[in-house]
Amino acid sequence: MIFSFSATPDFDFMTHFAHHLGVAMENNLLRIPEKLGEGYIRKLTFGPDFKVTLHRYTLREDLVIKRNSSGMGNELITIFFYSNEDSLEISFNNDQQVRFSEREDAAIQVTSNDLSSAIRFPAGHSVHYVVIAIKPVYLKALLGLTKQNATLKTITTSGSSFLYFESMTAETKILLKHMAAVNTQDDLSHFYMQIKVQELIYLLFRQLVLRESTAAHYSINSADAERLLHIRNEILYDLSVPPVLSELAQVAAMSETKLKQLFKQTFGDTIYNYYQRARMEEAAFLLKQGKRSVAEVGYELGFSNLSHFSRLFEKCHGLTPKRFSAQAK
Structure with missing residues (x-):
């Protein structure tokens, strides 16, 4: 319908x-x-x-x-x-x-x-x-x-x-x-x-109200909105691989400058920060399921250094992955 x-x-x-x-x-x-x-x-x-x-x-x-x-x-x-x-x-x-x-x-x-x-x-x-x-x-x-x-x-x-x-x-x-x-x-x-x-x-x-106060607003049209959603999906498709701005700009058919500006304006954060937050949300989801160890989750999300993974996770969620996993059980 x-x-x-x-x-x-x-x-x-x-x-x-x-x-x-x-x-x-x-x-x-x-x-x-x-x-x-x-x-x-x-x-x-x-x-x-x-x-x-x-x-x-x-x-x-x-x-x-x-x-x-x-x-x-x-x-x-x-x-x-x-x-x-x-x-x-x-x-x-x-x-x-x-x-x-x-x-x-x-x-x-x-x-x-x-x-x-x-x-x-x-x-x-x-x-x-x-x-x-x-x-x-x-x-x-x-x-x-x-x-x-x-x-x-x-x-x-x-x-x-x-x-x-x-x-x-x-x-x-x-x-x-x-x-x-x-x-x-x-x-x-x-x-x-x-x-x-x-x-x-x-x-x-x-x-x-917490969004950046100095950035100028860029008008957006339906075609731009469509491209931004595709870019967001590209970023979330494989969280073990960091986004490459030049490749995303090519997919969006935008200049790198325009893509960076419109993405931050629309989603409230830079492309890389958005990617990192999504990784930490995915890590929390996987740890809550209790089917993977902290190391397995870290490696699955592309971290070769588990100490780095632990620091980022604690910064985002207030607990280390190990403590978060223990509390979720």
Whole structure:
């Protein structure tokens, strides 16, 4: 099933998706018909400039949601929180889709509504995600910041084109679970959810505010976004091999300078630091499984010097690999 729409600021996803499925909404709730699966989509409106949809369903067939560029510049910010462990596939330029999440890494996407995208939700998997749609002026007033780094200034300025990814913290995952468990029959549930959605925004922007404040913003288009996701996948494909900038630039069809700038802007870190963090996250995952020794994990991830591996792991996780492995058992 394919659902395609243009991301204009006044577009109402729920109304059009309900029409696409041939079902009626009731009290801002769309229940998935039994023939298509089970679950629901719920809409929360906190004013004309601030809306949220909560998606929780399992479908009998793949669903592709295609968002086409509004052609109007950034007059709406979309924040996408994907909170379950199954990987999603996304494309920005109608090319082959690539992984959006990998063990919940980079599971938050912040984008202007002038970028096209297509996300595939696989059949038979429980899908849990939250989408916040908010206008730049409203967000700026909500944050109330007197000083903004380049990232925040770009997001809250009308007309900007941007794409940012952030990893999801444990605090954010817990908050999303609490939101999913709210009794919507409670008279104060709407007020409670408004507070919790603002808390979600706070937790995200607490991360974004730490990004480099001096770097200039570079406009991004759908083709650039597509290439950056491919580069990210190239980096993560084999964590035992360090990335080579010249080779990645060739794959991306960009200059090395442009690739370095856009990658850091989009993912919040340099290519090499991103690679090293991914190695340490993979090391933690493998050690938690308990099937490999510390040495085996280190060698598998390309470390010939296990002391170096241990120092990097402790810097990232606060424990040596040996102690981390012991605590995970």
